[in-house]
Amino acid sequence: MKCPFCSSLDNRVIDSRLSREGDVTRRRRECSRCERRFTTYERVEEILPLVVKKDGRREAYNRLKIIAGMRKACEKRPVSSETLEEIADRIERFLQSRGDKEVPSAVIGEEVMRQLYELDKVAYVRFASVYRSFQDLDAFMRELKELIQERGGADGRKTRRRQGRRLAARGPMPRVGVRVP
Numbered sequence: 447m448k449c450p451f452c453s454s455l456d457n458r459v460i461d462s463r464l465s466r467e468g469d470v471t472r473r474r475r476e477c478s479r480c481e482r483r484f485t486t487y488e489r490v491e492e493i494l495p496l497v498v499k500k501d502g503r504r505e506a507y508n509r510l511k512i513i514a515g516m517r518k519a520c521e522k523r524p525v526s527s528e529t530l531e532e533i534a535d536r537i538e539r540f541l542q543s544r545g546d547k548e549v550p551s552a553v554i555g556e557e558v559m560r561q562l563y564e565l566d567k568v569a570y571v572r573f574a575s576v577y578r579s580f581q582d583l584d585a586f587m588r589e590l591k592e593l594i595q596e597r598g599g600a601d602g603r604k605t606r607r608r609q610g611r612r613l614a615a616r617g618p619m620p621r622v623g624v625r626v627p
């Protein structure tokens with residue numbers, strides 16, 4: 447395994463842990479050259495359905511893309527990377543349980559929203575407000591990035607934080623029309 451910092455192939459495993467469901471081994475490694483640490487995940491290769499995009503193009507299911515989208519929606523929220531990995535696992539089990547060879551990207555988007563709704567209402571609204579208006583993961587990711595950057599500006603984020611958790615949990619108003627169930 448190549449070190450992501452210096453590309454050295456020489457490293458040692460300092461910790462190894464099995465996920466709660468027992469399907470992923472997480473290994474903490476230390477590079478022998480630069481001594482920095484990184485994590486690798488090992489899992490059995492699973493057959494996941496092809497994703498059918500809105501324009502009809504097919505592409506391979508991309509776990510990293512799903513996690514990157516959720517991570518953006520969860521920016522500055524109390525959500526760990528481990529939780530996002532678990533959600534991705536749940537989404538993959540859901541996709542496999544459908545038993546279809548292909549799945550519309552909208553089905554995945556809806557499932558991500560469902561999971562985020564349970565997890566963190568702010569992340570949910572961020573994701574939903576952008577995703578529902580695009581139904582396309584790539585356009586959505588670009589837009590979400592802008593949205594979060596805007597909100598990170600002079601919109602009283604600090605004030606809101608000071609007003610406490612209860613208020614923050616209610617989340618910002620979505621920019622485009624979205625019904626929060």
Ligand SMILES: [Zn+2]
Binds near residue numbers: 449450477481
């Ligand atoms: Zn290194």
